[in-house]
Amino acid sequence: MSDRADTVIVGGGVAGFQAAMTLRRLWPEKTVTLLDKEEETGYYRTLLPQFINGTLPENKLFFPPSADDRHLRILTAVRVESIDREKRTLRLSGRGDLHYQRLLIACGGRPLVPQPFVGADCAGIFPVRSLTAARMARQWLTSHPEVVVLGGGLVGVKTAAHLAGFGYTVTLIERDDTLLPLALSAAAAGLVADHLRQKKIRLLLGRTVDDLHSTAGAISAVQVGGDWLPCQTLMVATGSLPDLAWLHDSGLLSEGRLEVAPTLQTADPHIFAAGDAVTIVDSARYTPWTWPQAVVQGALAGENCHAAVPRSLRRYSRVNTMNLNGLSLAILGLPVPGAARAVYAPAGAGIYRELFHQDGTIVGGALVGDISLGGRFHQLMATGLAGERDLESLLVPRKGVWSPQAAVFVRNVRRARILPQGVER
Ligand SMILES: Cc1cc2nc3c(=O)[nH]c(=O)nc-3n(C[C@H](O)[C@H](O)[C@H](O)COP(=O)(O)OP(=O)(O)OC[C@H]3O[C@@H](n4cnc5c(N)ncnc54)[C@H](O)[C@@H]3O)c2cc1C
Structure with missing residues (x-):
């Protein structure tokens, strides 16, 4: 493999793909290499709940295929381990170094796994974020129908809603007193709660999981308050944080955040970033970590990478x-x-x-x-x-x-x- 590319993109989620397509359209003579640590890349992460419940076939998860393009390389199962900004190189897992002229960081988020599940050595616990975990959950669920979904934010509510009605018993646990506390008023969230209850989902609001029990190496119960609840499958949806460990000594992070200007440029003029990985600094700090934002930001970061005059993002809303x-x-x-x-x-x-x-x-x-x-x-x-x-x-x-x-x-x-x-x- 050639060890250089005009633009290297880290992350093959929707932000990375939008960036790649935009770069190829605007600068057809420039080469793009897109890297992702997952085995597969370019899929609709938002549709994972429908894939997990078995209604969406795997081939429908992926972005539509497109024609061959010898200027675009997509390398999967490659983790970027570190960056040397002086040499403009990335250290790749098992593949040596890759030189970039421009770098676009779209490495998204990693799921937060709360205590007591960190390092828990038992089967049946699935963070809802990647296709790899979703595949395992889909298979596991067929023989483990007592499901607890932990977290009543967007991902947890979607997961619970789509697991209802498939022969599973579903309990959704949310620490706050209302569902979707970061998105909806209590009144609006009340209607979502009614809908989930109609689907026979048991809601435990204002509660969290304190402990777990395992039997024969697999989760069998979780403790909520003083009570033990049967649980054969635990779907963890307690939020995500930018996946930035590989940048820790890059000088690009500010108090752990990858901050970008409204043009999506980082502190390094050769490096842009987009999507769930970034914090946008304007009159305040914005973290609009949503799919529509990742789409728009990916395209804009791709456009700005080689533009003489970069454009600014117009909206930071989470609509x-x-x-x-x-x-x-x-x-x-x-x-x-x-x-x-x-x-x-x-x-x-x-x-x-x-x-x-x-x-x-x-x-x-x-x-x-x-x-x-x-x-x-x-x-x-x-x-x-x-x-x-x-x-x-x-x-x-x-x-x-x-x-x-x-x-x-x-x-x-x-x-x-x-x-x-x-x-x-
Ligand atoms: C189940 C689920 C449902 C959702 N539903 C909605 C919804 O309805 N509406 C909505 O707005 N949002 C939703 N979201 C959130 C939405 O999916 C994200 O906001 C969006 O995917 C962010 O895109 P991204 O490209 O920035 O990051 P990601 O999609 O996280 O992609 C980042 C990619 O970078 C790769 N990567 C990370 N680090 C490295 C590294 N060091 N080396 C190589 N590769 C790396 C990762 O493997 C990953 O593939 C949902 C999320 C989930 C999990």
Whole structure:
């Protein structure tokens, strides 16, 4: 293998792939090498719950294949171990050094595994993050149907929702008193909780796991409060942190964070970064670690890598839509202190739509059970043009009213826009 590339990308998640496709489109003469430590790369991480429950075949997990491209190399099962910024080289596991002209870091996050599970030497515990772990969980679940999902954030709620109804008993444990505490108001989260209970998921809110019990080398129970709960499969979804250990002596980290400017440039002008790995420093620090942000940032970082005048990221929002196995959900942002609230929540309809607004600007909200006009609200948030509009009546769902922005909004969260450029696997 050649030991140099014009641009090297660390991480073959959606940010890394978007960056690679953008680089190849904008600079067809420049070579790109994309590295990932996983065996496979380029898949929809957000669809892992549907893969784990067996409804999504493995081949549907991957980004659409594209034509051969001799200027793009994708190397899997290669871990980047360290960086030498002076020599502009990366040390790769078992493959020597690789020189870069520009480096793009898109190494994403690693799952947080809380005590008492750190180093627990027993089978049946699966962090929800990688395809490798998802494959093992999918197989294990067939004979271990008593499931506990730990963590009621986005990943835990999705995992629990998609495991319900397949013959498993599912318990979801969340330390906070409400689900999705970093994304939804208590009122909006209440509707999500109702939906999960209807799916026969047992919710233990305001609780956590204190201890575990194993039998014959496999998890058999977890302790919650003073009680022991049968548990043959534990899905750990207690959050993730940037996977930055390989950068520890690079001089690129600030108090452990990989900080970038709004142009996604790091402290080193030859190095850009995007996605779940980064903290963006502008008027404040932003960590919008979501799929739509990884898509947009990956493309922008790829574009800026060789641009004479790099462009800045325009939005740091965590706006996001998903389907929780029958309940549609659009997250626009948490309540902001001092903001007013407009609500549409007809009794018994299974719909809750709210917007938070301040000085004529929409600053957050959520659409639960009916996400129509989500793109319109996102657009009004981004442009700050809500003005004197009657938000209560704007919240009334109107099917079939779609702006071009709404179409983009939905398309972006369903599928990353992987451009049909050549990919060598
Ligand atoms: C089950 C699940 C469901 C989710 N659902 C949603 C959702 O509905 N909506 C939403 O907005 N977000 C969701 N997310 C979060 C979303 O998937 C992430 O925000 C997004 O994948 C981040 O993309 P990324 O490319 O920055 O990082 P990642 O997808 O984490 O990719 C980083 C890649 O870098 C590789 N890597 C790391 N370190 C090294 C190294 N040293 N050497 C080589 N390779 C390395 C990793 O193997 C990994 O493949 C979900 C996440 C999970 C796990």
